[in-house]
Amino acid sequence: MRNVMTDRVLLTGISGWIAKHTAIELLNSGYDVLGTVRSDDVISQTKETISKYASIDKLSFIKLDLLSDEGWEEAAKGCKYIIHMASPFPMKVSKNRENLIPVAKDGTLRVLNAGIKANAEQFVVTSSIAAMFRKPNRSNPYSFSENDWTDENWVEGVNDYFLSKTIAEKAAWELMESKGIKNKLTCINPGGVFGDALDTKGGTSIEYVRQFLKGKFPATPKWGILISDVQDVAKSHVACLGNSKVGGRRLIIGKEVKTLLETSKILAEALPDYAKKLPKKTLPNFMVKFISMLDSSAKTMIPDLELEMKPETKYAEDLIGFKFKPASGALIDAGKSVVRLGLV
Incomplete structure (x- = not known):
């Protein structure tokens, strides 16, 4: 076991759902964690949630904005x-495809x-399979791996x-390559992330589970x-730290498509x-397209309707040294936590 007693990690967006899970994993592994938040008012809840699962003696917070240079260099020091x-x-x-680019x-x-x-010494960036699998004219079933990229010019599908x-x-890759330090970067590319909501501020996937359990969807798209x-996902980020095998790699996290x-x-x-x-039944594709005109959250599925996804993930398990869990556990954890927290 390497000595992580003095190893400090800057974790951005610590009040986010996956980030809270990652902070817990880091703290329980002995790291010193400095978490960034956009506003001070999320600190107390974030601290309270994390403290239920890990000691927060080595946890501190700093208020920083991703759209402003101020304070980032200071935070990264040490x-x-x-x-x-x-x-x-x-x-x-959003109707504006460029909407999220400035922050992202x-x-x-x-x-x-x-x-x-x-x-x-090392950088781990949370990406997504969203950066890998969207392109026109895919075969069905559709396989993809860490060498695949979403086609950003496909306006209808992206x-x-x-x-x-x-x-x-x-x-991120272009910057690291230009500095000659591509091997210091690893990107983590999960699919749909599910699991314990931890608190009432769970992420988008938790909201989908909540809507499912509330009966918002009488039938589902074929997706x-x-x-x-x-x-x-949390464990993968932490398993990369100090692991030279993952340098310059994009790791797809997950075991099964559902x-x-x-x-x-x-x-x-x-x-x-x-x-x-x-x-208990599926929606015809034309209905999904019709619904998407009224509810933009359905739009995101249209390019993949009836497409069978086959991602390559075994290499990621080999590089980080543990086996990914089956899908059912993550989905059940999500459902049970939504009920436990009184969200339905």
Whole structure:
């Protein structure tokens, strides 16, 4: 076991759902964590949530804005590792495809540049398979790996979120390559992340589970996604630190792809009290397209309807040294936590 007693990690966007899980994993592994927040009012809840799962003796906070240079260099000083997680993931799709790029891309470059100036040893950036699998004319089933990129010029198929993830990750690699330190960067690319909400401020995926359990969806689109367990995602970030094998790599995190109907069945079995409200049939594609005109959150699925996704993930398990969990556990944890926290 290496000595992490003095190893300090700058973790951006610590009040975010996946970031809280990552902070818990870091603190329980002995790291000193400096978490960035956009406003002071999220600090107390974040601290309270994390303290239920880890000692917070080595946890501190700093208020910083991804759209402003101010304070980043100061924050990165003395940090051996930089984990950049803060990035927008809204439920609704904006008509302006460029909408999220300033925060996603400029924010990423701001954090990386601050870390480079502070001589940080290693950088781990949270990306997404959203930066990998969207392109026109895909085969079905569709396989993709760490060498694949979403086609940012595909206007109909690549919305604001997909575009922001792709452009931000490409910018990160270009910057590190231009400095000759590409091997100091690793990107973590999960699919749909599910798991314990921890508190009432869970992420977008938790909101989808909540809406499912509330009976908002009488039927589901014919759509599937790689399911990533939030604990695997958190653990993957931490497993990269001090691990020379992951330098210059993009790691796809997750074991199984599940359709929304399969997800519904898993939740119905685990939470029989909610089984009646969960969808039991699929929607025809034309209906999804019609609904998307009224509800932009449905738009994000249209390019992948009836497409069977086959991501390559085994190499990531080999590089970080642990096996990813099956999808059902993450989905059940999400459902049970939504009920436990009184969100339905």
